[in-house]
Amino acid sequence: MGRLIRLAFSPDSDDLFMFWPLLSGHVSDPDFRFVSERADTQALNERAAVVQDDVIAISIARYATVSEAYLLLPHGMSIGRGYGPAIVSLQGRSLESLRGARIGVPGLHTTAYWVLRMLVPEFFPVVIPIAPFSRVFDALRTGVVDAALVIHEGRLTFADEDFSLVGDLGILWAELTLGLPLPLGGNAIRRSLGDDCITRVSDLCRRSIEWALEHREQVMVELALAEGRADVALTPTQLDQYLSMYANEDTRAMRADVQLAIEQLLSRGYDARLCEARVLPEFAP
Numbered sequence: 001m002g003r004l005i006r007l008a009f010s011p012d013s014d015d016l017f018m019f020w021p022l023l024s025g026h027v028s029d030p031d032f033r034f035v036s037e038r039a040d041t042q043a044l045n046e047r048a049a050v051v052q053d054d055v056i057a058i059s060i061a062r063y064a065t066v067s068e069a070y071l072l073l074p075h076g077m078s079i080g081r082g083y084g085p086a087i088v089s090l091q092g093r094s095l096e097s098l099r100g101a102r103i104g105v106p107g108l109h110t111t112a113y114w115v116l117r118m119l120v121p122e123f124f125p126v127v128i129p130i131a132p133f134s135r136v137f138d139a140l141r142t143g144v145v146d147a148a149l150v151i152h153e154g155r156l157t158f159a160d161e162d163f164s165l166v167g168d169l170g171i172l173w174a175e176l177t178l179g180l181p182l183p184l185g186g187n188a189i190r191r192s193l194g195d196d197c198i199t200r201v202s203d204l205c206r207r208s209i210e211w212a213l214e215h216r217e218q219v220m221v222e223l224a225l226a227e228g229r230a231d232v233a234l235t236p237t238q239l240d241q242y243l244s245m246y247a248n249e250d251t252r253a254m255r256a257d258v259q260l261a262i263e264q265l266l267s268r269g270y271d272a273r274l275c276e277a278r279v280l281p282e283f284a285p
Helices: 015-024 041-048 060-066 111-119 133-139 171-174 195-214 217-226 236-246 256-271
Strands: 003-009 034-038 054-057 070-072 078-080 085-090 102-105 124-127 147-150 163-168 182-190
Touching: 003 041, 003 133, 015 195, 034 195, 034 217, 041 060, 054 060, 060 070, 060 111, 060 171, 060 182, 060 236, 060 256, 070 133, 078 133, 078 171, 078 217, 078 236, 102 111, 102 133, 111 133, 111 147, 111 171, 111 256, 133 147, 163 171, 171 182, 182 195, 236 256
Parallel strands: 003 034, 003 054, 102 124, 102 147
Antiparallel strands: 054 182, 070 182, 078 182, 085 147, 085 163
């Protein structure tokens, strides 16, 4: 039947897009069979500490605390080039006004939280899971939080919900780092699988991403038929835009500036006391 490989990834469209060919049989290997579970970003980052999944989608910031158990895959990354998670509020306000504010965040191990903490050292984080995607908007409307970090599909829909943009983390990160892209998330593979298995599973994940990119319209149709997620409610145009942002050539393969950006994020996170050790990223083949 083949060796069982457990995948875990988020509810957002780009994660399913990249793994869909593998899960639907468009890409396969008789020596392996894949099962998947989906969880929100906070849950995935917490789950990575338990090391129960073979391949798991994590925030790059989370890698700082799970690097002993995982390698990063050099593909399947979510990268923001001049864009990223949005800081939004019910009414317009400045970034400086967020000092001391209650800010909704998708998790304390997320890249978005780290970058915001680098920009605004003094605020009170309120963790709001990303599923359902409307939860963060409800928290803003009811005054549970003064502002919020919006990630994934909510990044494209906050204006439709009548919220104002305070700042774009992709732009703010580029200003901090002299133009580096923002490394938001990636896939980690369990070191204990062994070198041969890691190499082969990594290659299968790469092939899945390549197949999805090369059959983009077909995968989008298949996802729409398989999903039916009313909580996201992206229009076809918004889905196309979202995949263009986070399922693209940066997803196919890691570029040199992305590796540098990951190193910078982990180093700056340590300097900001967001993690206990300075970690250099290690990548699977």
